[in-house]
Amino acid sequence: xxGAPQCAARPGMSPHGRDGxxxxxxxxxxxxxxxxxxxxxxxxxxxxxxxxxxxxWLPDCVASVLSQVGLETHGGLxxxxxxxxxxxxxxxxxxxxxxxxxxxxxxGNQGADPSATAAxxxxxxxxxxxxxxxxxxxxLEAWESDKFxxxxxxxxxxxxxxxxxxxxxxxxxxxxxxxxxxxxAAYAAARGELVGEMESDDLxxxxxxxxxxxxxxxxxxxxxxxxxxxxxxxRRPGMERWIDWQNAQLTPSSMRKxxxxxxxxxxxxxxxxxxxxxRVATRDGREDDVSVSEPAEYEPAEVVRPYRDLWVLDGVxxxxxxxxxxxxxxxxxxxxxxxxWWPVDADFWQRWFASGLVxxxxxxxxxxxxQYPAQSTRTHARCSLTQLRRCKAQFLMASGGPARGRAxxxxxxxxxxxxxxxxxxxxxxGWDGSGFRRKVRGVESSSDEKIGILAAAAEATVRAIExxxxxPISKKRxxxxxxxxxxxxxxxxxxxxxxxxxxxxxRLFAFGMEKARVKVAKTFPGFDETGEDHWFxx
Numbered sequence: 001x002x003g004a005p006q007c008a009a010r011p012g013m014s015p016h017g018r019d020g021x022x023x024x025x026x027x028x029x030x031x032x033x034x035x036x037x038x039x040x041x042x043x044x045x046x047x048x049x050x051x052x053x054x055x056x057w058l059p060d061c062v063a064s065v066l067s068q069v070g071l072e073t074h075g076g077l078x079x080x081x082x083x084x085x086x087x088x089x090x091x092x093x094x095x096x097x098x099x100x101x102x103x104x105x106x107x108g109n110q111g112a113d114p115s116a117t118a119a120x121x122x123x124x125x126x127x128x129x130x131x132x133x134x135x136x137x138x139x140l141e142a143w144e145s146d147k148f149x150x151x152x153x154x155x156x157x158x159x160x161x162x163x164x165x166x167x168x169x170x171x172x173x174x175x176x177x178x179x180x181x182x183x184x185a186a187y188a189a190a191r192g193e194l195v196g197e198m199e200s201d202d203l204x205x206x207x208x209x210x211x212x213x214x215x216x217x218x219x220x221x222x223x224x225x226x227x228x229x230x231x232x233x234x235r236r237p238g239m240e241r242w243i244d245w246q247n248a249q250l251t252p253s254s255m256r257k258x259x260x261x262x263x264x265x266x267x268x269x270x271x272x273x274x275x276x277x278x279r280v281a282t283r284d285g286r287e288d289d290v291s292v293s294e295p296a297e298y299e300p301a302e303v304v305r306p307y308r309d310l311w312v313l314d315g316v317x318x319x320x321x322x323x324x325x326x327x328x329x330x331x332x333x334x335x336x337x338x339x340x341w342w343p344v345d346a347d348f349w350q351r352w353f354a355s356g357l358v359x360x361x362x363x364x365x366x367x368x369x370x371q372y373p374a375q376s377t378r379t380h381a382r383c384s385l386t387q388l389r390r391c392k393a394q395f396l397m398a399s400g401g402p403a404r405g406r407a408x409x410x411x412x413x414x415x416x417x418x419x420x421x422x423x424x425x426x427x428x429x430g431w432d433g434s435g436f437r438r439k440v441r442g443v444e445s446s447s448d449e450k451i452g453i454l455a456a457a458a459e460a461t462v463r464a465i466e467x468x469x470x471x472p473i474s475k476k477r478x479x480x481x482x483x484x485x486x487x488x489x490x491x492x493x494x495x496x497x498x499x500x501x502x503x504x505x506x507r508l509f510a511f512g513m514e515k516a517r518v519k520v521a522k523t524f525p526g527f528d529e530t531g532e533d534h535w536f537x538x
Contacts, residue, residue: 180309
């Protein structure tokens with residue numbers, strides 16, 4: 001894992017991109033506008049911001065990033081805003097801001113005294129006092145777009161800390177795709193060794209990125225530093241409970257162990273080492289651990305993409321976060337199609353932890369997440385409980401997952417128990433590779449016989465156990481359940497890979513309510529929150 005982050009320019013690095021990307025090569029379908037100078041040292045932090053129809057919140061968001069302080073003597077910050085087919089004036093506003101900053105003639109002022117260059121983020125009055133991060137309460141509480149007056153270009157320019165830069169790109173989406181392609185385009189243009197993110201309708205306190213950078217220096221084993229989150233806008237009890245749980249996951253261990261309950265941090269709150277993003281990335285839109293021969297005529301240059309964006313196109317899940325061929329129509333690539341349909345953030349964190357990376361968290365609300373009824377977190381089918389559960393099930397069973405190659409016991413009750421068992425068995429019924437083996441050689445791949453063999457093996461591998469939190473469970477009961485799991489495998493003729501874990505089954509506890517999980521942890525015999533044999537799922 002990386003040590004303290006370095007913010008100076010790297011040898012051999014082009015002024016426009018990562019190592020290995022030519023200095024004059026923009027991401028495909030992207031148009032560049034850079035304000036603040038292309039030459040000179042690399043910025044300390046690159047902030048990736050996808051943007052699609054983000055008005056009227058966009059100006060406040062951009063102002064909160066460009067007014068960041070505390071990085072001036074380390075190279076400053078660049079905000080890479082990537083517009084994705086906006087129709088509400090977002091791109092025009094970004095261009096106007098870029099032009100105004102160019103007219104101002106900001107030369108970066110690298111090495112300037114922070115106390116002299118730091119401009120106040122916002123002003124407030126006795127009638128409208130400042131809230132979190134110094135933002136007026138009226139702007140923090142706003143959620144009705146037709147009643148919100150955005151900052152003007154001139155007001156934003158007045159708040160920009162000298163040395164911070166703006167880069168404006170654009171991409172064209174493939175069909176109904178989301179943030180992934182814009183994020184990957186921004187990443188390809190980023191010059192900093194530390195990479196952050198920003199949703200185009202949210203806010204940052206002015207010291208956010210300096211604090212995150214300092215936490216990475218203080219914690220060299222962390223591959224990223226996230227923060228706790230404060231809600232603003234249209235606040236509702238359900239979301240507040242969810243954020244309260246997330247904010248309580250403060251250690252690398254609790255974040256890793258909590259990933260099958262929910263995402264343990266807002267991805268946008270984090271600051272990531274570039275080396276970590278390289279490890280979690282896909283190459284040319286493909287997953288690294290899938291071995292399918294590439295046709296000889298197809299030899300593209302490697303492009304690293306940390307973000308996937310999974311959608312159903314023509315009945316097939318495809319990754320729309322790359323520049324071409326979202327349906328994977330080239331010969332030999334169909335075996336590399338993604339296997340699920342879920343949000344970018346859930347997919348990202350699962351791949352992060354499956355790669356063995358470490359996430360830390362700062363116990364300070366350095367990200368203000370605006371809430372309103374139309375946001376995709378509340379409305380999109382990809383964010384449904386069903387899709388999120390299937391995402392977790394996929395990564396439980398995938399390479400690096402805690403249930404990979406093991407007998408599985410799902411402890412729970414009612415519909416939640418049945419849904420988890422059904423999803424896990426459905427995954428195994430479609431697999432006959434490493435981690436789930438059954439002799440099916442010589443059997444037609446589409447035959448009823450093979451389908452039946454795999455279904456029976458999946459049923460034996462994943463067992464449902466009715467259980468209510470706090471219910472007395474004796475040592476004898478546990479031994480009986482483990483014996484039943486082993487006997488089921490033998491009866492079905494299933495051989496499992498165990499990958500350096502014990503021979504006992506992995507126990508999954510399917511409870512969505514925090515009170516239920518607390519009761520399980522206190523009363524279930526031998527429950528170990530830090531080990532690999534007991535996991536909460538929700």
